[in-house]
Amino acid sequence: GESVGLHLPTLSVQEGDNSIINCAYSNSASDYFIWYKQESGKGPQFIIDIRSNMDKRQGQRVTVLLNKTVKHLSLQIAATQPGDSAVYFCAETGGFKTIFGAGTRLFVKA
Amino acid sequence: GAVVSQHPSRVICKSGTSVKIECRSLDFQATTMFWYRQFPKQSLMLMATSNEGSKATYEQGVEKDKFLINHASLTLSTLTVTSAHPEDSSFYICSARGGSGGRQTQYFGPGTRLLVL
Numbered sequence: 408g409e410s411v412g413l414h415l416p417t418l419s420v421q422e423g424d425n426s427i428i429n430c431a432y433s434n435s436a437s438d439y440f441i442w443y444k445q446e447s448g449k450g451p452q453f454i455i456d457i458r459s460n461m462d463k464r465q466g467q468r469v470t471v472l473l474n475k476t477v478k479h480l481s482l483q484i485a486a487t488q489p490g491d492s493a494v495y496f497c498a499e500t501g502g503f504k505t506i507f508g509a510g511t512r513l514f515v516k517a
Numbered sequence: 518g519a520v521v522s523q524h525p526s527r528v529i530c531k532s533g534t535s536v537k538i539e540c541r542s543l544d545f546q547a548t549t550m551f552w553y554r555q556f557p558k559q560s561l562m563l564m565a566t567s568n569e570g571s572k573a574t575y576e577q578g579v580e581k582d583k584f585l586i587n588h589a590s591l592t593l594s595t596l597t598v599t600s601a602h603p604e605d606s607s608f609y610i611c612s613a614r615g616g617s618g619g620r621q622t623q624y625f626g627p628g629t630r631l632l633v634l
Contacts, residue, residue, distance in 0.1 A: 415558050443625075450521075450610050450625035451561070496560060505551070505612075505623055507561040 415494060419514040426484040428511045430497030435478060437501035442471060442482045445494045445510075454482070454495075489515045519545050521613050523626035530601055531634055538596045538629045540611030546591035547613035551623065552584070555608040567594050591615070601633045 420426045432440070438459040443451035457464045457471045457480075464471050470483040480497050492515045497508040520543040530536050540550055549568050553561040565581075567573040567588035575581045585597040594613075598605055608630055612623040 415560075441623075448608075448628070448630070450523075450612075450628045453624070503549075504563060504566060506563060507553075510560050 415510050415512045417512045417514060419516060420487050422489060422515055422517050423486055426482075426487045426491070426513060426515075428482045428484075428495050428513065430480040430482075430508045430511075432478050432480060432497065432499045432508065434499055434501045434506075435475075437499035439500040440471070440473060440480050441498045441500070441505070442469075442480075443496045443498060443507075444491075445496060447493075451496060484513075487513075487515050489517060491515055519543075519613070519624040521547075521611065521624045521626040523609075523611055523629050525629060526627060527630045527632075529632045529634065532602050533600055536598045536601055536631060538598075538609055538611075538631075540594045540596070540613070540626055542592045542613040542615065542624070545613075545615050547594075547615040548591065549614045550588055550594040551612045551614070552586060552594075552596050553610045553612070555610060555628075557608075561610060564596075598631065601631070603633045606631055606633045 441456040442454040444454050445451045455466045455469050455471050457473050462473050468485045472481045494510045494512050496510045498505045522541045524539045552564045555561045563576050564579045565573045565575045565586050567586045569588050569591050573586035588594040608628050610628040612625040614623045
């Protein structure tokens with residue numbers, strides 16, 4: 408599982424391929440999950456969210472999958488582009504606070 | 518989407534001085550604002566939650582006397598790092614949540630890079 412504070416794991420993909428970024432969350436009471444994208448020197452940017460009563464949600468080029476049984480969340484990016492290079496964080500909300508996961512750095516090779 | 522601003526975007530100060538960072542929600546009223554700190558190559562760590570007109574709630578391990586938070590209005594929260602030291606150098610990010618309908622999405626500011634010499 409993920410722990411806040413660890414150095415970021417890295418995923419390297421070829422431009423045009425699909426990317427899958429995974430996240431394990433810790434609080435079984437969390438009922439709302441969000442994926443954020445953070446570019447260097449900037450604040451997090453909302454990508455897509457999902458509530459605990461769903462197991463899949465699709466956006467434009469992105470899909471979030473939620474497996475509550477194993478407390479696992481994934482972000483799928485279709486046809487990855489160079490502009491997708493960034494750090495991606497999952498975040499969970501179980502009540503009032505939003506807690507961030509460790510994050511994954513995505514490199515897109517041209 | 519909703520816009521959250523932070524000022525300053527970057528600040529360099531001498532050890533022992535105090536630094537104030539402002540967080541504003543520009544197009545909505547934020548009943549709750551959050552302050553995060555992010556060290557290089559690490560995740561965002563929640564420092565405190567502030568509600569307009571009441572005292573902030575600090576996370577475990579965060580010194581409330583060192584990191585003073587004021588949420589004086591529905592559009593402004595400030596974080597003051599008192600007697601800053603080099604180990605306080607970090608990227609400070611605020612976020613705001615508000616509006617109606619139970620929407621829980623937090624909108625984040627662009628962050629403030631603090632360097633303490």
